[in-house]
Amino acid sequence: MIFxxxxxxxxxxxxxxxxxxxxxxxxxxxxxxxxxxxxxxxEAGITPADIKTIKDMAxxxxxxxxxxxxxxxxxxxxxxxxxxxxxxxxSGTTGQPTVVGYTKRDIDTWxxxxxxxxxxxxxxxxxxxxxxxxxxxFTGGLGVHYGAExxxxxxxxxxxxxxxxxxxxxxxxxxxxxxATPSYLLHxxxxxxxxxxxxxxxxxxxxxxGAEPWSESMRSEIESKLGLKALDIYGLSEVMxxxxxxxxxxxxxxxHIFEDHFIPEIINPETGEVLPYxxxxxxxxxxxxxxxxxxxxxxxxxxxxxxxxxxxCGRTHIRMNRVSGRTDDMxxxxxxxxxxxxxxxxxxxxxxVEPHYQLLVDRVGTLDNLTVRVxxxxxxxxxxxxxxxxxxxxxxxxxKETLGVSATIKLVEPKTIQRSExxxxxxxxxxxx
Amino acid sequence: MMRVExxxxxxENKEGRVAQVTSILSGSEVNIRALSLADTADFGVLRLxxxxxxxxxxxxxxxxxxxxKTHVVAVEVEDKPGGLNDILQILHDAKINVEYMYxxxxxxxxxxxxxxxxxxxxxxxxxxxxKGIGIIPGKDLYSM
Numbered sequence: 327m328i329f330x331x332x333x334x335x336x337x338x339x340x341x342x343x344x345x346x347x348x349x350x351x352x353x354x355x356x357x358x359x360x361x362x363x364x365x366x367x368x369e370a371g372i373t374p375a376d377i378k379t380i381k382d383m384a385x386x387x388x389x390x391x392x393x394x395x396x397x398x399x400x401x402x403x404x405x406x407x408x409x410x411x412x413x414x415x416x417s418g419t420t421g422q423p424t425v426v427g428y429t430k431r432d433i434d435t436w437x438x439x440x441x442x443x444x445x446x447x448x449x450x451x452x453x454x455x456x457x458x459x460x461x462x463x464f465t466g467g468l469g470v471h472y473g474a475e476x477x478x479x480x481x482x483x484x485x486x487x488x489x490x491x492x493x494x495x496x497x498x499x500x501x502x503x504x505x506a507t508p509s510y511l512l513h514x515x516x517x518x519x520x521x522x523x524x525x526x527x528x529x530x531x532x533x534x535x536g537a538e539p540w541s542e543s544m545r546s547e548i549e550s551k552l553g554l555k556a557l558d559i560y561g562l563s564e565v566m567x568x569x570x571x572x573x574x575x576x577x578x579x580x581x582h583i584f585e586d587h588f589i590p591e592i593i594n595p596e597t598g599e600v601l602p603y604x605x606x607x608x609x610x611x612x613x614x615x616x617x618x619x620x621x622x623x624x625x626x627x628x629x630x631x632x633x634x635x636x637x638x639c640g641r642t643h644i645r646m647n648r649v650s651g652r653t654d655d656m657x658x659x660x661x662x663x664x665x666x667x668x669x670x671x672x673x674x675x676x677x678x679v680e681p682h683y684q685l686l687v688d689r690v691g692t693l694d695n696l697t698v699r700v701x702x703x704x705x706x707x708x709x710x711x712x713x714x715x716x717x718x719x720x721x722x723x724x725x726k727e728t729l730g731v732s733a734t735i736k737l738v739e740p741k742t743i744q745r746s747e748x749x750x751x752x753x754x755x756x757x758x759x
Numbered sequence: 760m761m762r763v764e765x766x767x768x769x770x771e772n773k774e775g776r777v778a779q780v781t782s783i784l785s786g787s788e789v790n791i792r793a794l795s796l797a798d799t800a801d802f803g804v805l806r807l808x809x810x811x812x813x814x815x816x817x818x819x820x821x822x823x824x825x826x827x828k829t830h831v832v833a834v835e836v837e838d839k840p841g842g843l844n845d846i847l848q849i850l851h852d853a854k855i856n857v858e859y860m861y862x863x864x865x866x867x868x869x870x871x872x873x874x875x876x877x878x879x880x881x882x883x884x885x886x887x888x889x890k891g892i893g894i895i896p897g898k899d900l901y902s903m
Contacts, residue, residue, distance in 0.1 A: 702769045702802075707827045709767035709804055709876070710858055711797045736801050739771050741823050 329445035333586045334641045348614035359404045389624045398422035405618050415463045427618040440473020440569035447532040447557045451478035456501035460486040465567030470505045489517045500529040507661040508540040512692030526553035537661040565611045580645030587615045595653045606631045627653045659694045662731050666752040672724045684743045689757045696733040701740050761884050762830040763897040764812045768805040769825040787818045795861035810901045833900050835893030836871040853886040
């Protein structure tokens with residue numbers, strides 16, 4: 327089912343006309359209301375009048391996560407706080423969190439796009455949606471929630487955790503759609519099995535899964551083991567939240583980006599040059615309807631490619647392929663963004679000197695498993711095993727406290743972490759996605 | 760001085776790591792007097808009493824090992840049933856905590872030797888001496 331048939335199936339020409347009009351409006355608005363953008367435009371020697379076609383966007387400097395941090399918390403908001411009805415933020419443990427705001431209309435737009443996404447998975451008014459994305463500052467839970475209500479479906483705001491209770495709810499309430507990270511869904515299925523409940527006997531027809539990288543093979547596993555259709559959803563708080571793009575159940579091949587609200591570009595991450603459709607590079611987004619927190623050419627750091635071929639589902643919106651990696655060294659572990667520098671800052675606090683460490687990520691069963699190898703130093707060393715084990719516990723505790731992820735700590739001998747060109751290899755990602 | 764110097768070495772649980780330590784010491788003419796290995800699934804701590812602590816520390820550090828130095832107490836134990844128990848009873852009664860202990864290998868003599876690591880060395884030594892338990896000073900032990 328297509329939720330918003332008028333806009334989702336617009337002929338390309340009409341779609342592009344809408345995009346250009348909305349782009350121009352947005353640019354004029356941010357130029358007038360956000361000093362940061364005005365300054366950027368001036369530095370680049372352009373004014374809003376120079377953007378006459380969509381291609382002219384290439385003249386506008388990129389917006390990066392750094393810019394968001396530099397303008398913490400509300401520096402990039404384009405409306406007075408009176409008009410902001412919701413604030414979300416990233417965890418921000420690498421420094422300043424990135425803060426985004428929404429007007430009443432933004433929330434409504436978001437709900438509309440998320441409703442489109444649920445409908446792309448076959449969702450209708452009669453469905454019961456088991457929403458296992460976390461509620462809170464993270465956009466996942468509330469994003470899905472408003473979309474489900476907009477669709478007219480029933481939503482169970484179960485959030486993450488309490489896994490056993492979730493299984494009971496699934497048995498008793500008979501939800502038909504589940505929204506979760508793919509790894510959490512597999513975890514739920516494992517726990518269900520331990521409780522003697524087969525996912526196949528539950529009522530799910532569809533899973534809307536995202537917020538972490540996953541693969542075709544993981545999709546096959548989920549679909550065959552759990553007996554439901556698994557769809558990839560994409561979003562990021564800087565651009566909106568979940569529902570920026572979604573796979574359709576008809577094709578399951580690439581995620582339709584809701585182009586009447588966002589203009590995607592693919593760039594060469596090294597040079598910033600815009601690449602033609604089909605080529606692999608960094609995904610860049612410009613929002614063209616957002617009021618409170620518009621983004622102009624926001625570099626997502628996600629690596630993918632765009633596909634303009636017509637889709638069998640009837641949607642005319644361009645598709646992005648699965649995200650295949652990140653341009654920076656950010657790891658996504660169980661849906662949580664982890665930067666090596668965050669681990670480093672935890673370790674420095676314990677040892678007061680920069681330690682050598684390495685992050686190993688494995689997928690054990692269905693869950694991401696983070697191991698932090700820390701080279702022992704004379705300052706940390708003790709002849710008592712219990713002190714060393716206590717040290718491991720302390721590091722694990724501090725990482726959990728700071729980053730919100732569980733890690734296994736392994737003390738290793740000095741100089742055992744491989745150095746390449748004098749620099750240690752900080753991340754070994756063994757996940758095959 | 761009733762203390763004995765002990766060095767400890769951090770080892771990952773990898774094949775041949777202990778042998779590397781003993782080989783380094785052997786190459787530097789350092790004689791191992793007593794040894795104990797405490798291990799977990801991931802790592803171990805090798806504790807050594809040697810005839811030349813300084814030298815051992817130096818050569819091991821040179822080879823990139825993490826080396827620590829602590830003080831332990833060498834206690835004479837009657838070589839008869841209940842010999843060790845008597846000593847542990849004394850320590851228990853005095854509420855002195857033993858962090859860990861291991862045996863010292865001795866070529867001859869009618870008493871065994873145990874190495875004790877205490878939190879509070881001073882009290883442990885005075886309690887044991889008060890009960891007439893023999894304590895072997897470091898300098899004697901290194902060359903025993």
